[in-house]
Amino acid sequence: MDTVLLFDWILARLDRTSGEPVYRQLLSLMQQAVLTGQLAAGTKLPSSRTLATDLGIARNTVLHVYDQLSAEGYVISTTGSGTYVADTRPDAEALAPRPAACDPKAAADAPVSTFPRGGMSVRGQRLIDEAGVSAKQWGAFMPGVPDVAEFPARTWSRLQARLWKSANHDLLTYAPGGGYRPLRRALSDYLRVARSVRCTPDQIVITTGIHQSIDLTVRLLTDVGDRAWVEEPCYWGVRSVLQSSGLKLAPVPVDAEGLNPGERDLRNPPRLALVTPSHQYPLGMVMSLARRRTLLEYARQHKVWIIEDDYDSEFRYGSRPLASLQGLDDAGQVIYVGSLGKTLFPGLRIGYMVVPEHMVDAFRTGVAELYREGQLMQQAVLAEFIMDGHLTSHVRRMRALYGERRQLLIDAVTQHFGDALPVMGDEAGLHFVLGLPEGCDDRAVTAASYEAGVIVRPLASYYSGQPTRKGLLTGYACVPNEQIGPAFATLAKVIEEHAFGRAARGARSRRTA
Structure with missing residues (x-):
């Protein structure tokens, strides 16, 4: 031109x-x-x-x-x-195809790509194909979501305004390794009382949540190809973190007493075991004391690292929260991880780890090196929130509210289905599992209920292999009391269509009338 x-x-x-x-x-x-x-x-x-x-x-x-x-x-x-x-054309010589290797052995030893060039990796494609994330994160009956409308926002805003007014420049830079010390001290005191966790403030490392805590643990304590025990079924999110890190997952079934490794599992010790002993996710059982002691002794003998995911264990109904597995650990093999997302609000994105004393320096260096943590102002607000007693009072109030909503939902189940569908794992947490009859496709029920405006999750998606039970994870925490009955009536129609059919539904309706 x-x-x-x-x-x-x-x-x-x-x-x-x-x-x-x-x-x-x-x-x-x-x-x-x-x-x-x-x-x-x-x-x-x-x-x-x-x-x-x-x-x-x-x-x-x-x-x-x-x-x-x-x-x-x-x-x-x-x-x-x-x-x-200027001449900005690509270098033709650099783009020219290279001749094949002359050495047959070198050619044979060259790595073979298992995915199309320019496409996703095998593990990346698996992550996307098996993703469990939902487009909707709120509403009846989304499991695992707290009622953020009940959060004491004015109190939080007042504390935040006070800290911003002081204009402490130290709160506007990167977080020190491990996080804001006053927050670590406040969490240490809280965990000792609420969860029987044995720790000092120095043992606490602040993260952005459970996923980052597990990711950091995996990076520091395992290598690609190491085996990891995971509960079967388990939370899909942590399973994705472990798989994408290159670990080989060994699903271990759970029963009424929690993780139940068989002889074959025990003969091949893993490098890592991830458990939810105080409230198994998603089924809700508690690991018995005998199983806890057995797991800790096995970990001590075989140098197995245990990640204890203390999932929403503050919310128990009818009994006090159970003591942590970490509190029984004398060998320093347990990494205790928790989050305040379910307790306060998910957007907070503050979690924590309690690491053995001999690993403190490594974890504090690792979190600073890999993630360059910040959010010190949020950490400072949270520290004030805890030290002023607001966390304890908020948990107490929400436990009562969630317990009330749990009972309303159980009553709705009984009203529509009598004892035909079991309710499992309702003693704690923010959801329970509503069992479905044998042969009913819980994924199909989930899809149909979503179209009807009600969110549930299929139990099948939490299994690595063939599901042994069918059910729906049904959350109640973020559903206002007056909406629980009407929303479950909608869900009940979908369940009836898929689980019973018209003829059986009519007969059952006559029996419950």
């Missing part, structure tokens, strides 16, 4: 009525001309004065455009000679 055509091409595309500045339009047009080859490498551009006159714009505008093109490598300016289009 010669300079005359360049003027015409630019003039046809400049929109002087647009809200976009002429400078940006001209810069974009000239960049486009170079990248598409319309302005060939070596082409001399008109002087800034000439281009400004022909386009009817200020010369300073053109000068700024030329300066920016030069800074980004589109043109080369030579004093006394002018401005020329």
Whole structure:
């Protein structure tokens, strides 16, 4: 394209009525001309004065455009000679295909790609294919979601305003390894009383939540290819973290007493075991004391690291929260992880780990090296929130509210189905599992209920292998009391259609009438 055509091409595309500045339009047009080859490498551009006159714009505008093109490598300016289009074409030699290796052995040993070039990796594709994340995160009967409308936002706002007013510059930089010390001290006191966790403030490492805590543990304590025990079934999110880190997962079934490894499992010790002993997720059972002691002794003998995920264990109904597994650990093999997302609000994104004393320095260095933690202001607000007693009172109040909603939902189940469908794991947490008859497809029920405006999760998606039970994870925490009955009536219609059919539904309706 010669300079005359360049003027015409630019003039046809400049929109002087647009809200976009002429400078940006001209810069974009000239960049486009170079990248598409319309302005060939070596082409001399008109002087800034000439281009400004022909386009009817200020010369300073053109000068700024030329300066920016030069800074980004589109043109080369030579004093006394002018401005020329730079050669930005890809290096043909670098892109030329390389000849095959001459050494047959080298060719044979070369790694073979198992995925299309430019496509996703095998583990990346598996992560996406097996993802359990939902497009909706709120409403009846989304499991595992607290009622954020009940959070004491005014109290939090007051504490936050007070801290911002003091303008402590130390709270605006990266977090020190392990996190804000007053928060670690507050959490240490809280966990000792509420969860019987044995720890000092130095043993606590602040993270953004359970996922990051597990990811950091895996990176520091395992290598690609190591085996990890996971409960069967288990939370899909942590399973995804472990799989994407290159670990080989060994699903271990759970029964009424929790994790129940068989002889084959015990013969092949894992590097890591991830358990939810105080409230198994998703089925809700509690690991018995005998199983806890057995697991700890096995871990001590075989140098197995245990990650204890203390999932929403503060919310127990009818009994006090149970003591942690970590509180029984004398060998320093348990990494205790927790989060305040379910206790306060999910968007807080603050979790914590309690690590053995001999691993403190490694974990504090690891979290700072890998994630460059911040959010010190939020951590400071949370520390004040805990130390002023607001966390304890909020948990107490929400336990009563969630217990009330749990009972309303159980009553709705009984009203519609009598004892035909079992309720499992309702003693604690923010959900229970509503069992379905044998042969009923819980994934199909989930999809149909979603279309009807009700969210549940299929129990089948929490199994690594073939599910041994069918059911729906049914949450009640974020559903206002008055909406529980009508919402479950909608869900009940879907269940009836899939689980019983018209004839059986009519007969059952007559029996319960």
